[in-house]
Amino acid sequence: AQSVTQLDSQVPVFEEAPVELRCNYSSSVSVYLFWYVQYPNQGLQLLLKYLSGSTLVESINGFEAEFNKSQTSFHLRKPSVHISDTAEYFCAVSKETSGSRLTFGEGTQLTVNP
Amino acid sequence: DTGVSQNPRHKITKRGQNVTFRCDPISEHNRLYWYRQTLGQGPEFLTYFQNEAQLEKSRLLSDRFSAERPKGSFSTLEIQRTEQGDSAMYLCASSFPTGLTGELFFGEGSRLTVL
Numbered sequence: 258a259q260s261v262t263q264l265d266s267q268v269p270v271f272e273e274a275p276v277e278l279r280c281n282y283s284s285s286v287s288v289y290l291f292w293y294v295q296y297p298n299q300g301l302q303l304l305l306k307y308l309s310g311s312t313l314v315e316s317i318n319g320f321e322a323e324f325n326k327s328q329t330s331f332h333l334r335k336p337s338v339h340i341s342d343t344a345e346y347f348c349a350v351s352k353e354t355s356g357s358r359l360t361f362g363e364g365t366q367l368t369v370n371p
Numbered sequence: 372d373t374g375v376s377q378n379p380r381h382k383i384t385k386r387g388q389n390v391t392f393r394c395d396p397i398s399e400h401n402r403l404y405w406y407r408q409t410l411g412q413g414p415e416f417l418t419y420f421q422n423e424a425q426l427e428k429s430r431l432l433s434d435r436f437s438a439e440r441p442k443g444s445f446s447t448l449e450i451q452r453t454e455q456g457d458s459a460m461y462l463c464a465s466s467f468p469t470g471l472t473g474e475l476f477f478g479e480g481s482r483l484t485v486l
Contacts, residue, residue, distance in 0.1 A: 300477040361413030
């Protein structure tokens with residue numbers, strides 16, 4: 258079975274500062290990796306994903322994540338955050354053969370302060 | 372709105388009562404998932420359907436829980452004899468037929484409070 262560990266439950270930062278949300282996973286088989294975001298009072302939305310190919314993946318709103326197989330990590334980064342990035346971020350994995358059955362981490366609450 | 376729709380959004384019930392939640396997925400999606408999320412935790416997988424077939428159930432899904440998707444469109448999740456430990460947000464998601472892209476489209480959830 259696979260598991261996901263998000264190392265920080267809360268990350269407070271100031272606007273325009275860089276941020277890194279850490280995610281480590283464990284699995285005995287190849288996995289797909291995802292970051293989902295949940296804005297206040299909204300459903301979970303896919304932010305970005307790694308399926309294959311380039312290990313650096315980007316979202317349309319400036320986030321990026323790098324798949325590091327040797328360290329079994331998929332950390333999420335943004336060089337300059339905005340107040341609107343305040344949300345809960347969930348890292349998730351699925352096995353290649355699991356039919357999109359996702360295993361989520363416990364989430365990281367990112368709070369961007371002015 | 373053509374997203375995943377869940378009803379009711381909030382349900383307060385007394386211990387021992389039965390509750391039912393409904394999920395309407397995005398119309399062209401044939402996979403439908405139920406997750407449960409408690410405060411401070413990530414979503415936990417409960418079960419999923421491909422069309423009307425229930426393909427996998429988590430051990431979290433006790434005998435008091437039953438999910439159906441009779442015509443391969445909407446789905447219901449029923450909890451019988453509710454317990455206070457059932458209080459949680461119940462999330463529904465759907466995905467495209469191949470399912471291999473990993474993108475699940477989530478509804479806003481149905482929050483259950485058991486008194």
